[in-house]
Amino acid sequence: MIFPVRQEPVTHQLVVPGGRDATDVVHADLRRRILSGDIAPGSGLSQARIAKERLVSRGPVREAFRLLQREGLIEVEVNQRARVTDLSVEEVEHLYALRVSNETLALGLSVPRFSPSDLDELDRLVDAVAAAEGRGFDRWEALHHRFHMRLVSHAGQRMLSSTVLWAEHTGRYRKVYVGRDGSGWTLGAREHAELARLCRARDAPAAATLLARHLSRAGLALIASMDPAHEPALLRAAIRQALAAAEGGTPP
Template sequence: MTRAAAAGTILVVPGGRDATDVIHADLRGRILSGDIAPGAGLSQARIAKECLVSRGPVREAFRLLQREGLIEVEVNQRARVTDLSVEEVEHLYALRVSNETLALGLSVPRFGPAELDELDRLVGEVAAAQTRGFDVWEALHHRFHMTLVAHAGQRMLSSIVLWAEHTGRYRKVYVGRDDSGWTLGAREHAELARLCRERDARAAARLLARHLSRAGLALIASMDPTHEPALLRAAIRRALAAEGGTPP
């Protein structure tokens, strides 16, 4: 087992068949968390040497990261972490608004008592985590939102998890130190849990659309106040119209 880059440790058993998965998971987690900064360079040769593996597993891990859009691979086997982009975050939130509202509508009638209790518990934990730092809060916040869409089906859920993780990368950089929206967000979480318990799928979907759109629009404004998020606004209008709501 060996130490990798300065920001973390990759535990790879030399010759192990899971080397690609371990290297990919480590690099992915550190990119999404910001431990490896946007624009930072990555070397296949250096990572392979530090992990005591051939370049093959590292090359495959890079391919997976490139397919997810987290790195850009150059011809000399080096790579760089992709920069943060206001266009990308707009697309991510447009996808989240469109798909999470649909997924919540599908999930509400299927929630069992234990899942409804879990939502209530997470509401309290997310609110309490506001004093424990952004990383703790974000992990619990992510769990709450993924519980809301738990019955959407594995294929859709996998995509929703991916989009949420990618928006988390942006949120840590641009809003991690700004807690101005946490109080309103906590109230909306409690209301979402209540509507789920009451089996009011349409009202829950409308509220989720507004909740996500507020977060997305605020993030875009913090990145580039001149950017007009036409795609996200269209997604918001479509989601709210489908549920009988009015766009913000």
């Protein structure tokens, strides 16, 4: 299975004037630059300027804006002026609540289905993520994203697609979190190694429990750094539910 992995920033593509793929190219380029932080939250986007840079009409740019707006990455006003959505503590809480709930379920489904090559790939990615620490966020993030998507790779394409989307969106926030708190590197690396070990041992409940704690720790730390006064009731409820499900109980 091939996973959508965010790559390191590259110069944006020009499209062939009139080409049928113009919308896809413009959308993919803008999306990557927004998620990576290359286009900062709150930045304005001009249809005319983007169309001129890429040598296309405004039609493909307008359609790309529509796709980005549907995903929640930009806001478009009536006059078609657009801006990149701001980072918000409410959004990051919802994203991590979704990830905790769905990725723990998906991991539990995937563990008994992992092939020997899947398990070997998890081990390789653990080493690669650890080796990338301190060598730039974008390289680390691409490998980190791939590791987490490998964990849920046998839960079905529909669930994987949703998980990829939410993980990519939290990447905007992880860039802030990793940059502010270097202690997350070492603890995260230890948890990655333990997750891979539990998968190889076919211990789905323990792996799901650790993943819930791993994701929630990152989410709660990020929420605290953004707004110490914010009470993450939704995320805490998702954590309790995920832990209860992993342990075979019922959520409180």
